[in-house]
Amino acid sequence: MLDWLGKMLHLPESFIAGTHGHGGGVIQGTASEATLISLLAARCKAIRRLLATDPKTSESEILSKLVAYTSDQAHSSVERAGLIGAVVMRKVPTDEHYSVREEMLRKMVEEDKAAGLIPFYFCATLGTTPSCAFDRIMELGPLCNKENMWMHIDAAYAGSAFICPEFRPLLNGIEYADSFNFNPHKWLLVNFDCSAMWVKKRTDIIGAFKMEPLYLKHENQESGSVRLIFHQIKTN
Numbered sequence: 001m002l003d004w005l006g007k008m009l010h011l012p013e014s015f016i017a018g019t020h021g022h023g024g025g026v027i028q029g030t031a032s033e034a035t036l037i038s039l040l041a042a043r044c045k046a047i048r049r050l051l052a053t054d055p056k057t058s059e060s061e062i063l064s065k066l067v068a069y070t071s072d073q074a075h076s077s078v079e080r081a082g083l084i085g086a087v088v089m090r091k092v093p094t095d096e097h098y099s100v101r102e103e104m105l106r107k108m109v110e111e112d113k114a115a116g117l118i119p120f121y122f123c124a125t126l127g128t129t130p131s132c133a134f135d136r137i138m139e140l141g142p143l144c145n146k147e148n149m150w151m152h153i154d155a156a157y158a159g160s161a162f163i164c165p166e167f168r169p170l171l172n173g174i175e176y177a178d179s180f181n182f183n184p185h186k187w188l189l190v191n192f193d194c195s196a197m198w199v200k201k202r203t204d205i206i207g208a209f210k211m212e213p214l215y216l217k218h219e220n221q222e223s224g225s226v227r228l229i230f231h232q233i234k235t236n
């Protein structure tokens with residue numbers, strides 16, 4: 001179903017599960033949860049990467065140095081994701097259109113790296129809650145990719161508009177993002193908590209939250225389980 005909805009938004013192929021894709025969608029209760037999930041997955045990914053490159057460091061040392069960023073116009077749930085995820089969430093100042101621009105984020109990232117900190121996550125907003133401002137993801141995306149920072153895009157309420165071809169260009173730059181969400185429970189009038197979230201590499205999320213207790217063992221738990229279950233539903 002999320003492939004169907006993702007195609008409606010013309011998401012890049014990398015976000016579509018299909019039969020062989022590495023991406024895919026998952027419904028979250030709220031945009032707040034989608035942002036939190038993306039931050040926790042990014043945190044896990046950064047910690048694993050840094051532990052692998054520097055065996056002398058420790059998980060708690062890395063955690064104490066991680067820095068996340070978002071616009072000073074972002075929804076309060078983004079700041080709260082930082083609180084729950086126990087990482088610093090720095091607010092990037094915006095321009096006269098309330099948009100975050102590349103140079104503003106780059107300046108903060110450079111400052112923090114010089115202070116020995118580890119930038120790992122940026123939450124961009126497409127359609128801010130106060131004024132429907134759009135962060136410049138076309139220029140922010142390459143910076144995040146270069147700096148190994150996870151870019152999440154929160155398009156909670158404006159995202160539904162990208163289904164209209166005339167508004168789809170506003171989503172250009174999503175190809176640089178690691179995750180994206182919008183709320184069908186806003187402009188699509190789904191009367192139930194429903195935030196549609198997509199990731200480029202679903203193993204980032206599955207891997208971050210994987211638990212395998214004995215009492216939940218089942219035959220579909222090998223990696224790729226999501227797709228296996230999907231096939232089973234189809235063939236049944």
Ligand SMILES: *Cc1c(COP(=O)(O)O)cnc(C)c1O
Binds near residue numbers: 030125129156157
């Ligand atoms: C509404 C909104 C949220 C929060 O959405 P919930 O689904 O209530 O968590 C987050 N970000 C933006 C930009 C919003 O407009």
